[in-house]
Amino acid sequence: MDGILALLGGILLVAGTTFLLLGGLGLVRMPDVFNRIQAGTKATTLGTLLSLAGIACLQPAWATKLLLIGLFILFTNPISSQVLARAAHRIGTEKSPLTSVDRLAEDQGNTP
């Protein structure tokens, strides 16, 4: 029984860190700031949550503290990426030429 839980923990850890790696890859491959925020912060949120769950399976005594870290990341990560996206848009960071539409800039009276 103990062995199964440990194995599950190991698998969760590998799955989580795979998502972290995908997030890093997205950060390198994506063409502009907004797409990088998309790829970078969210794949890593799921990746971190899975990894923390994996650690909790391997070390059940740490579960409450890991839960606290997980909750904190779940609440703060979207806020920080949102705030950063807004700041990047307000200071007019260059968007990728692929960008098809920008309703926000249109509503603010700028041509996209």
Added chain:
Amino acid sequence: MVDMLIYLAATLAGLALLLALYRFIKGPSTADRVIAFDVLTIIGITAIGLVALIEQRGIYLDVALVYALLSFLGVIVIARYLERGL
């Protein structure tokens, strides 16, 4: 078996750190660097968790928690600074 999985996870996290570090150095805009910094910290939290697991020291998790807290505040402050200066 499980030990191998843990080391595999640590390798993957290390590779992810390198990729984020590349973006952090390359830029090109400030916002790119901030987002790379944010990702570096998030991966760092997992890395600290893995170190805690390998070394069997639960106290390291407190470091991860404080690290998460400081990085969140840091990103918010930098974003605010980008928008209108301090």
Added chain:
Amino acid sequence: MLKAVNFLVVWVLLVFFWVLLNGSLATDVLLVGLIASLIISLLFSKDLALITEFRATPPAFGAALRYFLYFLKELVKSNIRLASIVLSPALPLNPGIVKTRTRLKSRMGRLMLANSITLTPGTLTVELDGEWLYVHWVTVESTDIEAATAEIVAGFEQHLEVMYG
């Protein structure tokens, strides 16, 4: 009356997090936590009013559970979709910022909605302006306000509406 309830909720939440953080229920630890949380909630509870905007009715708890499950499902589903985009050599992107509208009135409801949209990859809230949400979308499927709202916002909104109004 509402103020007192708000104060109590903030206090209890703070003590709960203190206990989680310490992982112990020893008398001295608990006492310090109770006093520190009391001071913080005395000073700041009026600024934290948005926590108590949750409607504590039975349907709201049901909606909260359904919202959580729906959120987890979306999180995994869209992470896999984003992973397939990142891994494909051609990088099939069609990014853009679209405008959507929400029916939610309360501040906490709107915050939760914006956070949920941001956490599901593929969509990222860029700006909140009253009932209007500007969302960055990696693969734009529609620039029409109604269609984009139905695609991005509606799924989360139906649960949050019961929870916060």
